[in-house]
Amino acid sequence: MHTGRGHEARDVDTGHRTWIQDTGTGYGTRDMDTRHRIRDTGHGHGMLDPGTGHGTGAQDTGHGTFKKCATEAESREKGSSSQKPVPKKQLTDNHNDSQKNRPFVKTSSLFKNNPDIPTIHRKAVQQVQESVFTTDSFSQLDLHPHLVSTINTVLNISSMTSVQKQTIPVLLQGKDALVRSQTGSGKTLAYGIPLVQSLQGMESKIQRSHGPYALVLVPTRELALQSFDTVQKLLKPFNWIVPGVLMGGEKRKSEKARLRKGINILISTPGRLVDHIKSTECIHFRRTQWLIIDEADRILDLGFEKDLTVILNALNAERETRQNVLLSATLTEGVTRLADISLNDPISISIADDIQKVLEPASPMDRANSSSSNCMEQENFAVPEKLKQYFVMVPSKLKLVTLAAFILEKCKFEKHHKMIIFFSSCEQVEFYYELLIKVLSGGPESEQPGRSSLSPVCLQFLRLHGDMEQEERTEVFQEFLKSKTGILLCTDVAARGLDLPQVTWIVQYTAPASPAEYIHRIGRTARIGCHGNSLLVLVPSEAGYVSLLAAHKINVSEMKMEKVLVSLMKDDRFKLHRPGRKKSCGTNPQEVQERATVLQTRFENHVHSSEGTVRWAKKALQSFLCAYTTYPRNLKHIFHIKSLHLGHVAKSFGLRDAPQNLTALHTAGSKKKTKPRPKRSDLLKKKTHGKHRLAELLRSEYSSGMDTSVAKGKRKKKQKKPGNQQVST
Numbered sequence: 001m002h003t004g005r006g007h008e009a010r011d012v013d014t015g016h017r018t019w020i021q022d023t024g025t026g027y028g029t030r031d032m033d034t035r036h037r038i039r040d041t042g043h044g045h046g047m048l049d050p051g052t053g054h055g056t057g058a059q060d061t062g063h064g065t066f067k068k069c070a071t072e073a074e075s076r077e078k079g080s081s082s083q084k085p086v087p088k089k090q091l092t093d094n095h096n097d098s099q100k101n102r103p104f105v106k107t108s109s110l111f112k113n114n115p116d117i118p119t120i121h122r123k124a125v126q127q128v129q130e131s132v133f134t135t136d137s138f139s140q141l142d143l144h145p146h147l148v149s150t151i152n153t154v155l156n157i158s159s160m161t162s163v164q165k166q167t168i169p170v171l172l173q174g175k176d177a178l179v180r181s182q183t184g185s186g187k188t189l190a191y192g193i194p195l196v197q198s199l200q201g202m203e204s205k206i207q208r209s210h211g212p213y214a215l216v217l218v219p220t221r222e223l224a225l226q227s228f229d230t231v232q233k234l235l236k237p238f239n240w241i242v243p244g245v246l247m248g249g250e251k252r253k254s255e256k257a258r259l260r261k262g263i264n265i266l267i268s269t270p271g272r273l274v275d276h277i278k279s280t281e282c283i284h285f286r287r288t289q290w291l292i293i294d295e296a297d298r299i300l301d302l303g304f305e306k307d308l309t310v311i312l313n314a315l316n317a318e319r320e321t322r323q324n325v326l327l328s329a330t331l332t333e334g335v336t337r338l339a340d341i342s343l344n345d346p347i348s349i350s351i352a353d354d355i356q357k358v359l360e361p362a363s364p365m366d367r368a369n370s371s372s373s374n375c376m377e378q379e380n381f382a383v384p385e386k387l388k389q390y391f392v393m394v395p396s397k398l399k400l401v402t403l404a405a406f407i408l409e410k411c412k413f414e415k416h417h418k419m420i421i422f423f424s425s426c427e428q429v430e431f432y433y434e435l436l437i438k439v440l441s442g443g444p445e446s447e448q449p450g451r452s453s454l455s456p457v458c459l460q461f462l463r464l465h466g467d468m469e470q471e472e473r474t475e476v477f478q479e480f481l482k483s484k485t486g487i488l489l490c491t492d493v494a495a496r497g498l499d500l501p502q503v504t505w506i507v508q509y510t511a512p513a514s515p516a517e518y519i520h521r522i523g524r525t526a527r528i529g530c531h532g533n534s535l536l537v538l539v540p541s542e543a544g545y546v547s548l549l550a551a552h553k554i555n556v557s558e559m560k561m562e563k564v565l566v567s568l569m570k571d572d573r574f575k576l577h578r579p580g581r582k583k584s585c586g587t588n589p590q591e592v593q594e595r596a597t598v599l600q601t602r603f604e605n606h607v608h609s610s611e612g613t614v615r616w617a618k619k620a621l622q623s624f625l626c627a628y629t630t631y632p633r634n635l636k637h638i639f640h641i642k643s644l645h646l647g648h649v650a651k652s653f654g655l656r657d658a659p660q661n662l663t664a665l666h667t668a669g670s671k672k673k674t675k676p677r678p679k680r681s682d683l684l685k686k687k688t689h690g691k692h693r694l695a696e697l698l699r700s701e702y703s704s705g706m707d708t709s710v711a712k713g714k715r716k717k718k719q720k721k722p723g724n725q726q727v728s729t
Contacts, residue, residue, distance in 0.1 A: 110600055111593050114395035114648075115540045120547075120558060134165050141168060143197055146237035151193070154233050161186040166349050168194050171325065176346040178339050179327045182384060182523065185351070187327045188230050191216075191292050196231070198290070199264070200238040208242045208262035211283075214290035216267040217311070219298040221247040221470060222477050222498055227294065228267050241265065246272045249470020252279075259283050270299055270307040277314050285318045291342065296326045297516070300334035312342060329523065330516040383519065383554065387526035390559040391536040391546060396648035399537060400603055401596045402564050403509060404440055406535070409567035410505055411459055411487055417504045419487045420494065420524055424510040424627035426465040429489045431620035432509075433463040435654060436489075439602050464490040495520045506534040510624070511545055511639070513631055515552045535559065541643035548638065568595040574602075600651070607654030614655070621653045 137159050138148050151157050160168070163181035170177050171194035181187055195214055199206060206213060216231075218224050228245040235241050244263030246255050248271055255272075260282045266273075276283050293299060299308065315322070324343050328335055331350070339346060383389070394402045403421075410417040423429050441459045460483065464476050480488050481500060488494070495517065503525045512518045518536075526532030536556060538545055549556055568574050574595040607617045625646075631639040647658040 110397050110401065110597055110651075114397060115645075117393045117395070117540050117561075118543045120393075120543060134160050134162055136160050136165055138193070142172065143193070144200060144237075147193070147197060147200070147234065150234060150236050151189075154236060155189075155230075157189070161190075162351050163187055163349070164190045164193070166351070167191070170347045170349065171195075171323070172197065174198075174323055176324045176343040177326070178335075178343060178346045178348045179325065180329070180331050180348075180350040181327075182329055182351070182519075187294070188227055189234075191294075191325050191327065192227075192231055192234050195265070195290055195292070196234045196238065196241070199241055206241055206264055208240070208264065210264065210287050211262055212264060212266040212285060212288050214265045214292065215273075215285070215288055215311075215315070216265065216290075216292045216294065217270055217273070217299060217308075218267065218294045219269065219304075220493055220498075221249060221269060221473065222464075222494065223295065224267050224269055225474065225477070226498060231265055231267065235265075243267065246276060247470070248272045249473070252276075256280050256282065270304050270311065274307045274310050277310060285315050288315060288319055289322050290325070291315060291322055292325045292327070293338070293342070294327050296328045296335045296338060297330050297332045298328075298520075300332070300338060305334065305338075308338065329519060332516070383522070384526035384532065386531045387522060388531075388533045389522065389536075389554070389556040390534065391538055391556045392559045392561055392564060393538055393540060393543065394561050396539050396645060397651045398561065398565075398596070399509070399539070399652040400654065401568075401599050402561055403507070403537065404436065404599060404603075405565050405567045405596070406507065407436070407440065407459070407487060408571055409564070411485065413567065413570050416485070418483070418485055418500075418502050419505040419507060420500070420503055421487065421489050421507040421509055422495065422512075422521055423489065423491060425620075425623035426467040426491060427620045427623035428510075429463050429465045429491055430467075431616055431653070433461055433489050434616070435603060435606060436487075437461050438606050439599075460486040462486055462488045464488060464494050466491065466493050492517065492521070494524065498524060500524055502530075504532060506532070508534070508536045510627070511536060511538060511542060513635070515549055515554060518549065518554070539644075541640075542638055544638040545635075548635075562589070562592070565592050565596050568592060568599060571595075574598045603654040604651075604656055608656065617653045617655050618659050621650060621655065621659065624649070624653075 138151050138157075141148075163179065163185045167177060167179050167187075167190040171191065179187060179190065181190075199213055216227060218227055224245050224247045228243060231243045235243060241264050242262060243265040244258050244267070246259075246266065246268040248269055250272075252275070255276070259276070259280060293308075324346070326335065326339055326343065326346075392402065407419070411419060421432075423432065436459075441461065462476050462480050464473060464480075468476070476488075477498075480486055484502060488500075492512075494500075506522050506525050508518070508521055512521060522532075522534040525534065536545075546556060569592060576591075576594045576598055607613050625641065625644075628639060628644070629641050650656075650658045
């Protein structure tokens, strides 16, 4: 029987219920790991000591405050006298000091009840490394002198890469080609140079009004802009050839006007081009001599095969003969199928395969094992030569503080890094963008004069995902492109083909759905011979992913979580102040844990500061769980929803408890009311719903931009931040 006022709470780690009694005007709390009861008998409050994990009760009598329960170290020092009540006069005298020096911490211990971090046993693999540059120069090719001069002076490139050396001569001969090479190896110039050489040398000079002579298809709007910029530079000496770009998010009326005037090299995303084929009368392909499909494997994802069929039919209806080129960093079954449909007796160029011949399995048993696996399983991916790859194994409860510590170490204390962090959904990008700005950068408070000492180095956070308006996406892309430092939070919309200079770290906060996607993500760094690093964040149940990468000749080294968290010792904002405490020395593991707990508490305090932010965190958590249910079947033994402790996962979103009604967020506002069910069973029974939701999220990354007004309304609604705050970049 419970007496007095109180409420029931659930232990995040153990799932046990407990009754918290409040007999005063304050409130009580309970340590979720050690289960010490805390009672509030005055106007004070209960708190948890993050260092020891023990709860302490604080009583306020009049204006005085005192600690009812001391730490173990203080108890030993005081001996038996610690059991005697403290005089009221002493309480009043010490009120100000204790109030200033003791932060309020209400959180479960981050370092207890976690799964053991497994020891990774894997064979050392010989990684397929593609040497980027050759000693050959562009002047050795039969190119127009002005084009060679432009490559040397405007693009500042003197020697060819391996893929350029093999591809350009083949395309200059007018042959079809299927090109496979690592991301960041210069594939855009591999097709751009022979394209410009071919068009400028035509007997009858090209007129703008002739329309498209070449069609370049790319998966994302950002890649369309980047390809357009490269082609525009190559065309500098040949200003009678006009390039143009069509992509979702732009005004269709202005694109129609450009098409009427004439575009000779048309660069487009598939969805927008299909829309113009169906609705714009002036578009035609009577003179189209080139079809180039860049990042072909990604274009085929999520139903874009149908869009390509429409485009190919439109091209074939007006002109049957043309030169076709398919380019990709990975070779999938879909790309092979597309090559069969669109290419005519193609030359296959694969830089990685040439290197792989040296690395063929030597023993008969190895060869048998290799041949028994399917096409995708035996594919070995080439990685940049100067790329260092790491992974860190982190319990779910510690993922958020580990990410924050890593950002602080690289972008605040080392100061010379430019970082991209990948998430699995748009909601997660928006949520973590807001959270990291408020807690690590201090948000608007950091701009106040008195706050400048807290964060002497300004952390610049940017975000990029498919639910943003095109104008904002372009603005963010250009800003990150030009900046020397910064942290870009993004979905896989930024994983393909983008050339973002000076990116030194790629962080994958959520593991990609395939080794091929892993290769594309890490390909945003170490481009064209530069140095780069990548970090993959895994929880203990996902340890098998390391072996999966090793099976594809991808070698990752382990980075210890403790090493990452030590960087918190450099930031005194997260120091736990205690009366009489000696100054910290070295890297005391106990103090590292205390600082990590203080940082986690900052995150949780921000999330629980309003109903809006709690709802935003739940929505981001839900999108993560939906994405988690959509890993392919062959990876279910590594990524399965049953292997997640939902209470621990919730803490990585700044939530103190595991939400009980996640599915209600989706059905909120609908007239049909459904009976709430336990969250875990909901997630398991709603797998198809999760897959549909993820397909919807990813579809927005590559949409034509011609969404209905309802969809646009939803997108604008997503822009609003919790508490009606608008986030600016």
